[in-house]
Amino acid sequence: MKFLTTNFIQCAVKGCQSSDSSFPLKYEECELVAETQEFKPEFLVHMLEKINWSALVQVARDLGNDNLPTEKPELDPIMEDDVLILKDLHNLLVETNILNGKMICNNCGHIYFIKNSIPNFLLPPHLCN
Amino acid sequence: MLPTPDIKDLDFNVYEPSEDSFLLLDCFEQEIKFLKSYFQQKSPIIIEVGTGSGIVTSFIMSNILPESIFLTTDVNPHAITTCRKTVEYNNSQFSGCFDALQMSLTTGVRKGLVDILVFNPPYVPAEDVPEIPDSERSDTWLDLALLGGSDGMVVTWELLNDLDTTLSEKGIAYILFCARNKPLEVQKIMESRGWKVDVVISRKAGWEVLSILKFYR
Ligand SMILES: C[S@@+](CC[C@H](N)C(=O)[O-])C[C@H]1O[C@@H](n2cnc3c(N)ncnc32)[C@H](O)[C@@H]1O
Ligand SMILES: [Zn+2]
Numbered sequence: 001m002k003f004l005t006t007n008f009i010q011c012a013v014k015g016c017q018s019s020d021s022s023f024p025l026k027y028e029e030c031e032l033v034a035e036t037q038e039f040k041p042e043f044l045v046h047m048l049e050k051i052n053w054s055a056l057v058q059v060a061r062d063l064g065n066d067n068l069p070t071e072k073p074e075l076d077p078i079m080e081d082d083v084l085i086l087k088d089l090h091n092l093l094v095e096t097n098i099l100n101g102k103m104i105c106n107n108c109g110h111i112y113f114i115k116n117s118i119p120n121f122l123l124p125p126h127l128c129n
Numbered sequence: 130m131l132p133t134p135d136i137k138d139l140d141f142n143v144y145e146p147s148e149d150s151f152l153l154l155d156c157f158e159q160e161i162k163f164l165k166s167y168f169q170q171k172s173p174i175i176i177e178v179g180t181g182s183g184i185v186t187s188f189i190m191s192n193i194l195p196e197s198i199f200l201t202t203d204v205n206p207h208a209i210t211t212c213r214k215t216v217e218y219n220n221s222q223f224s225g226c227f228d229a230l231q232m233s234l235t236t237g238v239r240k241g242l243v244d245i246l247v248f249n250p251p252y253v254p255a256e257d258v259p260e261i262p263d264s265e266r267s268d269t270w271l272d273l274a275l276l277g278g279s280d281g282m283v284v285t286w287e288l289l290n291d292l293d294t295t296l297s298e299k300g301i302a303y304i305l306f307c308a309r310n311k312p313l314e315v316q317k318i319m320e321s322r323g324w325k326v327d328v329v330i331s332r333k334a335g336w337e338v339l340s341i342l343k344f345y346r
Contacts, residue, residue: 001228001230002226002227002228004198004226005200005226005228005230007239008174008198008200008238008239008242009230009237009238009239010237010238010239010240011237012232012233012236012237014236017240017294023239037224038224040196040224043172043196043224043225046170046171046172046196047172047198047226049171050172050174050198050242052239094226112237117213118206118209118210118213118229118230118231119230119231119232119237120206120231120232121230121231121232121233121236121237122204122231122232122233122261123233123236
């Protein structure tokens with residue numbers, strides 16, 4: 001599962017849907033692998049628009065990366081300096097994969113597992129609906 | 130006609146691409162101009178619910194909106210691994226983002242995120258919606274691809290009732306129906322809730338009439 005995807009998923013329990021603490025999940029014991037993918041600066045810029053930056057910073061910290069700025073950067077794919085930052089973000093968001101690990105809801109404590117890159121959000125019967 | 134993705138060594142637990150799958154491909158081929166201009170080179174977030182073999186997502190990736198963020202879901206773990214293989218095999222040049230999630234509908238997806246939702250649901254009327262097997266080795270996974278409970282609409286209604294929180298402001302949902310789902314009634318109910326609903330395409334397939342409805346605000 002790509003690092004980027006952590007920005008799009010939250011706890012699947014109904015009672016947690018409206019809670020602010022069910023997103024992002026908390027990441028523990030994660031095994032990361034890098035997979036190269038073509039770098040497209042414009043795509044990154046569009047992607048950044050969709051991103052909840054504070055959640056991204058929080059998950060990066062869970063995974064041992066404290067280097068992100070606290071505010072979402074405004075980046076222009078024409079500017080050389082910005083392209084360097086975009087390249088770093090590409091590296092983190094698109095090329096970093098979580099192969100195995102745990103995701104924990106900060107609201108209800110439910111643990112979801114990632115195995116072979118696939119996160120499992122199916123709930124046991126007592127947590128459905 | 131745009132090329133159809135190749136599905137290799139389909140697992141017998143996974144829904145084989147059929148008339149309904151191909152109707153979705155034709156639906157997106159028909160929508161290509163509209164979608165490209167509606168999202169103007171931005172990268173929409175596209176989620177396919179119940180992806181099965183992944184044929185529909187792979188097709189959209191190759192032919193319709195290549196620079197997008199794709200997520201697929203399915204309750205069936207065999208479908209998730211098959212979908213990943215299909216994308217790997219057909220979309221090795223893809224430079225957007227893609228992940229496959231084992232999940233019911235979009236229950237674990239951040240709210241208000243989805244720009245395009247695609248769903249070919251289990252739409253066959255049946256007494257009940259089958260329970261999710263508790264073992265990967267169970268031989269009943271395929272039942273979940275077909276049986277949709279009363280009017281074949283139980284799973285689809287679950288998704289439609291949450292559509293407002295699932296979709297982004299500009300979001301659009303493309304959902305497949307068969308005639309026994311009474312799509313015109315569904316359309317009326319959704320319109321009464323403030324949705325705009327169009328029939329994009331419909332076709333006779335054997336003794337079944339299939340149609341795809343588009344829901345947007
Ligand atoms: C008719 S098949 C469609 C498969 C594929 N999208 C296609 O068009 O060929 C329905 C799919 O939905 C999945 N499914 C059934 N109930 C689901 C649910 N609650 N959430 C997610 N997927 C579900 C089934 O496992 C199956 O893969
Ligand atoms: Zn929770």
